Amino acid sequence: MKILLFGKNGQVGWELQRSLAVLGEVIAVDTDSEPPWRPDFLDLDAITALIDRAAPDLIVNAAAHTAVDKAEAEPALVRAINATAVGTMARAAAARNAWLVHYSTDYVFDGSGSTPWTEDAPTAPLSVYGRSKAESEALVRASGCRHLIFRTSWVFGARGDNFAKIMLRLARTRDALNVIDDQVGAPTGAELLADVTAHACRIATAKPELSGTYHAVASGETSWYGYARHVIDFALAQGETLRVANDAIKAIPTSSYPQAATRPKNSRLDTHKLREAFDISLPTWQAGVDRMLKEVLVSKEGP
DSSP, X not given: OEEEEEOTTSHHHHHHHHHGGGTSEEEEEOTTSOTTSOOOTTOHHHHXXXXXXXXXXXXXXXXXXXXXXXXXXXXXXXXXXXXXXXXXXXXXXXXXXXXXXXXXXXXXXXXOSSSOBOTTSOOOOOSHHHHHHHHHHHHHHHHTOEEEEEEEOSEEOSSSOOHHHHHHHHHHHOSOEXXXXXXXXXXXXXXXXXXXXXXXXXXXXXXXXXXXXXXXXXXXXXXXXXXXXXXXXXXXXXXXXXXXXXXXXXXXXXXXXXXXXXOOSBOOBOOHHHHHHHTOOOOBHHHHHHHHHIIIIITTOOO
């Protein structure tokens, strides 16, 4: 199998280079690749030409504009990268009879209620980023290509910055922390997403009827406040010296921390469909976070 991976330098893309290697030849590209393998997500003809050059059996798109607050000020650019370019990939995949893997987000939902969202729940994004991702899903489906759309949430990786590293930095320099407690989801490791992707692709390419949308997140749930407490407790157990005291981490509502992009409060995603279709067991979010923190702290890379 020949695989074309877009977005090799992102947290998920970095892990996909490892996980997809067992399936076949991986051509991994990003905006820093040398010509003629440098994708321009604003040039649709160039994207099609790159796909034709690679002649893949499987296209995996891990590229995206993910700066959700910045996105509010540049909706045209976000739509071009997150939706229009993806539609071009999907149509190229359909023309080649290739598979397409694309990643979406909990931001396609409005965050109401407390019940985990299923794949067929109505979407109602609250932000530019969320709307661009919802549109990308629609374009993939409309193309008629065989596809796997993985909706995920709260992605982290040992490589690059993430919420846990930010909390550790702040905990070393501040006496107190205020962390949002009314947004709930599942911190999900880039490593887990990459492994789920490789496993699902191996099975789906032999079973075209599995083409569709799936929710892929770690098991369990927490708030950003609960996430922060877990990170800090783990760091202290590893012997890290932190300035902030346990009782100085305060839970606050979203309303007390205004941001440009509205976040969904309920980011719970039901993963039953994924687990049943691909016979997958999803580890707890704590297991993934702890493993990442061990890489960051025990190896002394530092956050």
